Amino acid sequence: MDAFTYQYVIGGAVFVVGLICAARRGYVGFRGKGLAALVGLLAGLGVFAGIQAYLEYAPMREAPAVAFEGEFSPRKVLGTWVDFAVIGGYFLCLLLVGTVFSRNAKSVNDYFFAGRRFGWVMIAFSLISTTVGSYSFVKYGEVGYAYGFSSTLAYFNDWFWLPLLIFGWLPILYFSRITSIPEFFERRFDRSVRLCATVILLMYLLGYVGINLFTMGKALNALVGWPVLTASIGVACVTAIYVTAGGQSSVIMTDLFQGVLLLGAGLLILYLGVRHFGGWEGFWTHLPRDHRRAFPASGGDASFSGMGVFWQDGIANTPFFYFLNQGMVMRFMSARSVGDARKATVIQMLILMPLAACVVGSVGWVGRALVHSGVLPSNLDDGRVVFITTEFLSQSGVFGLVMAALTAALMSSVDSLITGVSAVAVNDVYKPYLRPKADDRELLRAARWTSIAVALVGVCIVPVYMQFKSIYEAHAAMTAAVTPPLVMTLMLSVFWKRFTKGAALATLIGGVVAILVSVQWPQVIDPFAQGVPATEKSLQAVAAEGFFSGLNQHKFMRACFVTVVSGILGVVATFLTRNRGSDAVLRVTEEAGRAQAPAAT
Numbered sequence: 001m002d003a004f005t006y007q008y009v010i011g012g013a014v015f016v017v018g019l020i021c022a023a024r025r026g027y028v029g030f031r032g033k034g035l036a037a038l039v040g041l042l043a044g045l046g047v048f049a050g051i052q053a054y055l056e057y058a059p060m061r062e063a064p065a066v067a068f069e070g071e072f073s074p075r076k077v078l079g080t081w082v083d084f085a086v087i088g089g090y091f092l093c094l095l096l097v098g099t100v101f102s103r104n105a106k107s108v109n110d111y112f113f114a115g116r117r118f119g120w121v122m123i124a125f126s127l128i129s130t131t132v133g134s135y136s137f138v139k140y141g142e143v144g145y146a147y148g149f150s151s152t153l154a155y156f157n158d159w160f161w162l163p164l165l166i167f168g169w170l171p172i173l174y175f176s177r178i179t180s181i182p183e184f185f186e187r188r189f190d191r192s193v194r195l196c197a198t199v200i201l202l203m204y205l206l207g208y209v210g211i212n213l214f215t216m217g218k219a220l221n222a223l224v225g226w227p228v229l230t231a232s233i234g235v236a237c238v239t240a241i242y243v244t245a246g247g248q249s250s251v252i253m254t255d256l257f258q259g260v261l262l263l264g265a266g267l268l269i270l271y272l273g274v275r276h277f278g279g280w281e282g283f284w285t286h287l288p289r290d291h292r293r294a295f296p297a298s299g300g301d302a303s304f305s306g307m308g309v310f311w312q313d314g315i316a317n318t319p320f321f322y323f324l325n326q327g328m329v330m331r332f333m334s335a336r337s338v339g340d341a342r343k344a345t346v347i348q349m350l351i352l353m354p355l356a357a358c359v360v361g362s363v364g365w366v367g368r369a370l371v372h373s374g375v376l377p378s379n380l381d382d383g384r385v386v387f388i389t390t391e392f393l394s395q396s397g398v399f400g401l402v403m404a405a406l407t408a409a410l411m412s413s414v415d416s417l418i419t420g421v422s423a424v425a426v427n428d429v430y431k432p433y434l435r436p437k438a439d440d441r442e443l444l445r446a447a448r449w450t451s452i453a454v455a456l457v458g459v460c461i462v463p464v465y466m467q468f469k470s471i472y473e474a475h476a477a478m479t480a481a482v483t484p485p486l487v488m489t490l491m492l493s494v495f496w497k498r499f500t501k502g503a504a505l506a507t508l509i510g511g512v513v514a515i516l517v518s519v520q521w522p523q524v525i526d527p528f529a530q531g532v533p534a535t536e537k538s539l540q541a542v543a544a545e546g547f548f549s550g551l552n553q554h555k556f557m558r559a560c561f562v563t564v565v566s567g568i569l570g571v572v573a574t575f576l577t578r579n580r581g582s583d584a585v586l587r588v589t590e591e592a593g594r595a596q597a598p599a600a601t
Contacts, residue, residue, distance in 0.1 A: 003295035003306030004056050008049060011160035011314060015045060018163025021495055027167040041163055044350050048156050051354075052294035055149050060292060063285040066374030083400030090261075090404035123335050123344035125260065127328065128352040136360040137266075138219050139471045141386035144364025147304055148291025151361035155353045156294070157314035161322060162349055166342045168494055169323050174338040176585050181324050181490075182428040188493050189501040189581040191432070196508040197486060198428045204482045205326060205421045209454060210461030211478060212417065215471050217462060218383065232462045236455040263352075265402045266359025272393040273366030277373070286369040302533040303473065308556025312480040316559035320483040323490055326420030363389050418458075422450040468552070477555040481519070484562035485511025492570050494586065502577030503570050511566035518558050519550035528561040529554060 001009070019041065022028045028038040144151040178184050181201055186194035216235040217228035277283040284292075295306040302308075322328055322345075335341040367389035370376040380388060390402050426447045431438055438446070468474035489507045492499040518525050522534060534553040554561070 002056075003310070004052060006307060007157060007295070007310050007314065010310070011157055012045075014160045014315075015041075015163065017495075018161065018165075018168070022163045022167035025167060028163070040346075044159055044162070044346075047350070048159055048354075052156060055292055055294035060289055061285055062289045063282075063373070065288075065372050068371070068374045068377040083403060086400030087404050120335065120340040120343035120347070123331055123340060124347045124352060126331050127344060127348045128263075128356055136356075137363070138215055138383075138386055139475065140357075140360040141364040141367075142382045143304065143472060144361035145367045145380075145382060145385045146364070147296050148287065148293065148365060148368065149361070150293055150296045150304075150306070151364060152354070152357040153295060153306070153309055154313045154317075155357035157310065158318050158322070158349050158353060160314065161319055162345070164319075164491075164495070165322055166345055170332060170341050170345070171338055172494065172585060173329060173332050174335070174341060178585075179333075180424050180427040181326055181329060182424065184585060185489075185493065185504070187582065187585040189504050189579075193501060193504045193508070194428065196505060197489070198424060200482065200486045200508065200512065201324065201326065201424055202421065204320070204324075204479075204486070205417055205424065206454070206457055206461065207478045207482060208325075209417045209421065209458035211465055211471070211475050213458045214462045214465040214474065218471060219387075228466060229459075229462055233459050236459050261404065263355060263359055265404070266356075266362065268398070269390055269393060269402055270358065270362040270366065273362070273369070273389075276366075276375075276393060277369065283366070283369055286373045287365060288368070288372055291365065291368055302535050302555070305532045305556060307530055308532045309476075311560040311563070312476050312556040312558075315563060316483040316487060317479040319487045319491070320479070324483075324486055326424050328420075330420060330423060366393070418451050418454045421454045422447050425450045425454075473552075473555055477551050477558075480556055480559035481515050481551065481562070484559055485515070485566045488563060488566040488570055492567075492574075496574075497583050497586065498574055498580060499570065500574050500577040501579045501581050503573035504581075506573035507566050507570035510569040511562055514562050514565040515558075518554070518561055522550045522553035525554040525557055525561045528564060529557045530560070532557050 019028060019038070022037070023034075026034070028034045028041070030038070140151045140154075172178075172184070176184075176187070178187070182194045182198040185197045213232040213236055214228065217226075217230075217232035220226045220231035220234075221228050274280055274283045277286060296304050296309070332341045332345075335344065363386045367376065367380065367385045370389065370392070371378050371380065376388070376392070387403075391399050394402060426443055430446050430450075431443060435442065435446075465471075465474040468477065485508050488511065489504050492507065493504060526534070532554070535555075
């Protein structure tokens with residue numbers, strides 16, 4: 001089975017389950033608004049399938065490769081003083097915007113949820129700025145250069161989860177007014193499940209803060225030669241200033257500013273690249289045919305496998321990011337209505353995400369076309385190709401603008417993650433366990449101090465990621481290992497009323513045990529690998545890397561192994577235990593669905 005068929009069989013099953021759940025709750029049907037919703041969902045899926053099928057199977061002409069002639073030695077420090085003045089001006093504007101809106105943060109509700117007053121346009125741009133985060137430009141620029149259009153794969157599989165998200169999860173978030181993900185688990189079961197979920201969620205969020213700071217360090221190292229750790233510390237300080245001051249209001253307003261700059265600058269580089277080739281046809285034909293495919297090879301490449309990326313990203317990371325990432329969830333809960341949250345999500349997935357996928361990968365595509373046409377040498381450093389290509393195409397000042405956009409992407413994920421960790425720490429640790437009687441003023445102070453502490457912890461994690469070969473592999477290893485237990489527990493908790501408290505604990509704890517076992521003995525993943533190699537290195541070489549050697553093996557397919565193990569544990573434990581917990585937190589979606597059921601069925 002090729003990668004296209006594989007993805008749409010498994011992803012299609014997730015999509016159909018979402019449609020069934022939405023139909024049972026009255027959101028989709030065969031009349032009125034329900035029919036419109038059904039047609040819209042199917043049309044969106046058809047758009048993504050059509051684009052990927054064309055890229056994967058359509059015959060395409062390829063221009064002959066041209067050998068590079070001449071000398072090329074990229075400078076250690078790229079850009080001019082004008083470029084760095086533009087970047088410095090951007091940082092000042094960012095701090096100004098963030099601190100101005102800090103005046104709105106007068107309570108914990110303001111700090112974490114911005115008073116729940118933002119419309120769908122603001123939320124959509126904030127979502128895209130967070131999703132296309134710190135690792136995106138550098139990470140997908142490298143992947144785009146090495147593998148071409150398959151760099152969009154991580155963004156084009158989100159639609160499978162849309163019905164479950166907008167008709168199952170968003171109503172719970174909005175109508176139940178939960179303040180954090182772990183709070184949902186306490187309402188659904190009890191405090192013990194909440195505690196387990198809190199620990200895993202904090203591991204994920206702190207790991208994500210570290211990977212974002214690591215990426216910024218790598219970017220500044222490639223740009224100006226600063227040490228990775230030093231650059232990471234600088235970014236953490238700047239971000240902590242406006243996040244600590246203003247919380248979610250500052251984050252959303254700065255992310256709106258950054259989102260517009262991000263998309264505009266990325267499209268500018270794509271335009272400059274196409275113009276260099278005299279038009280789209282020249283660029284398109286100089287991109288090798290294999291680089292125009294929607295999917296990489298299903299197996300055979302441990303660094304970037306179509307099947308592996310689908311499991312790690314499409315099945316594990318995408319639902320975690322939209323359903324469980326506290327930073328993203330706080331965006332949804334900042335909307336003034338559930339309708340605004342739905343509109344923002346649809347616009348983001350259908351329009352802004354594909355656009356962003358092209359924005360973050362296009363620099364790599366243009367770089368590969370320049371190499372194929374003989375303009376640049378083939379021995380470019382993958383880690384610097386984004387910066388070398390951008391400087392080659394840009395004039396002085398324009399390069400600084402694009403680098404400012406890169407900084408925008410780098411900052412937008414860090415700020416949302418810091419507020420996300422702060423929300424979980426305050427609402428799920430500080431208040432219930434340390435200061436149950438704390439007033440709003442004390443909680444707001446604790447949230448601000450926690451934001452500073454999170455930035456410091458993120459910096460401390462950076463050296464861990466420095467041991468990995470690339471940003472993409474470090475990110476994949478982290479998400480594939482951490483996300484499956486909590487994703488499986490949430491899905492079963494929300495969409496299966498029979499799911500019990502004992503089953504939730506078994507899924508969470510058993511999933512963590514499966515992760516640890518797979519790191520210590522990676523060979524247990526082999527039956528689930530489906531042809532994807534354990535590593536691109538020899539096993540002896542990986543073993544010599546020390547403690548993280550097991551994490552470096554099966555970086556993608558560990559997600560498949562832990563997902564299957566967690567799911568089996570959850571289902572079996574459900575039939576062996578009786579305490580189902582409370583379904584009150586689930587009934588809000590059913591009641592909201594029944595209210596519109598006559599128009600939907």
